[in-house]
Amino acid sequence: MRASGGSTAINAASLPGAFRSVAVPGAAGFWRKLGAFAGPGYLVAVGYMDPGNWATGLAGGSAFGYSLLSVILLSNLMAMLLQSLAAKLGIVTGMDLAQACRARYSLVPRLGLWLLCELAIIACDLAEVIGTAVALKLLFGLPLVAGIAVTALDVLLILMLQRRGFRQLEAFIVALLIVIALCFAVELAWAQPSLAAIGTGLLPSPQIVTDPTMLYVAIGILGATVMPHNLYLHSSIVQTRAFERSERGKREAVRLATIDSTVALGLALFVNAAILILAASAFHGSGQTRVAEIGDAYALLAPTLGIGLASTLFAVALLASGQNSTITGTLAGQIVMEGFLDLRLPHWLRRMITRGLAIVPAALVAGLYGDGGVARLLVLSQVVLSLQLPFAVVPLVRFTGDRELMGRFANGRTLRIAALAITGVVITLNGVLVVQMVLG
Known part of the structure; x- marks a missing residue:
């Protein structure tokens, strides 16, 4: 393989412990094959409903009602396309996105991309730490700083799940996703939101761009929805499937992986929209427009809806969300480090480094500024993710459109235009945010 700036082909398997470990029956029908492929999409979907989404969804719903629903919808549609490209890259080339960057870029740009991706993973992990700690405080009264310290033990859960096999890991993830979805389905039934207002909110409004505060939250939603490290993750974990390596087998694998991720991201769309709709219905509708903190939402849900169990279900879903995101964040960190640097560390050490950062x-923000500081840090982490997103999207779009690398699987004209349009939207919105932050 020829590389830009000169580099070598990648021979090592992505996630070697799980590479091609899930059998895909060659002579089976469509539904059995789809069942064998189902799983990676749900691991990816976890990143689209992590605690960072809760912060931005609550802030957007309570402050602006249903207006930012259109941002959630558009972000999820963009995510569906980008994740399908990531899956295609992994299936066709046998490389994850980090490995492709190492193979196609020279030393300086790939080191820069690696550092930016590590920053995004730390920002994502920060959201998971805060979300889990807040859930532990709400459910069990554990002090915030103590809850943050307890999250260091998550590494033990991850190691246990990885030793049981990749299919067991996927089953655990799906089970927690079902818990989250059921909790919000019940919450929405209790909140009884306005269907007409939801329909109006799904239509984009010019105010989203012209109002600096709304734009800040909107870009936070974008950062919380389209997760840069998920593109690296998906391009790797689709390779856990032992599909036929012929052109026909790859084409079928791309189709099945795309269906898997699209259905899973449909579930993520429901959860993300439910968070904002719940905040809009319960808080904005009653004049409580400053509920941007998860703790405040927990305290106000039960009295606002008149149902004591509402707050408990909210906290249970938050805890499940934090645990799920922890697992996929660990896998993404491993993939990124091994792919960019060809550096393999023990899973527990890699996890402890990321979690420590x-x-x-x-812990410092929680100790000095309490719940309010932690809530602001949570939203800021999602903006950091959004700012890093172009540096993952641009290589992905470039690689999947490269006929030398992808052959007949290279993006066609329509797909290439759609991918470039998404890239342009992401870069433009982030540029506007940077300008507004500089100008105060």
Whole structure:
């Protein structure tokens, strides 16, 4: 393989412990094959409903009602396309996105991309730490700083699940996703939101761009929805499937992986929209427009809806969300480090490094500024993710459109235009945000 700037082909398997470990029956029908492929999409979907989404969804719903629903919808549609490209890259080339960057870029740009991706993973892990700690406080009364310290033990859960096999890991993830979805389905039934207002909110409004505060939250939603490290993750975990390596087998694998991720991201769309709709219906509708903190939402849900169990279900879903995101964040960190640097560390060590870099700032902010500071840090982490997103999207779009790399699987004209349009939207919105932050 020829590389831009000169580099070598990638021979190592992505996630070697799980590579091609899930059999896909060659002679089976469509539904059995789809069942064998189902799983990676749900691991990816976890990142689209992590605690960072809760912060931005609550802030957007309570402050602006249903207006930012259109941002959630558009972000999820963009995510569906980008994740399908990531899956295609992994299936066709046998490389994850980090490995492709190492193979196609020279030393300086790939080191820069690696550092930016590590920053995004730390920002994501920060959201998971805060979300889990807040859930532990709400459910069990554990002090915030203590809850943040307890999240260091998540590494033990991850190691246990990884030893049981990749299929067991996927089953655990799906089970927690079902818990989250059921909790919000019940919450929405109790809140009884306006269907007409939901329909109006799904239509984009010019005010989203012209109002700096709304734009800040909107870009936070974008950062919380389209997760840059998920593109690296998906391009790797689709390779856990032992599909036929012929052109026909790859084409079928791309189709099945795309269906898997699209259905899973449909579930993520429901959860993300439910968070904002719940905040809009319960808080904005009653004049409580400043509910941007998860703790405040927990305290106000039960009295606002008149149902004591509402707050408990909210906290249970938050805890499930934090645990799910922890697992996929660990896998993404491993993939990124091994792919960019060809550096393989023990899973527990890699996890402790990433979690330590998230725990320290979270604990300091919690100790100095309390719940309010932690809530602001949570929203800021999602904006950091959004700012890093172009540096993952641009290589992905470039690689999947490269006929030398992808052959007949290279993006066609329509897909290429759609991918470039999404890239342009992401870069433009982030540019507007940077300008507004500089100008105060």
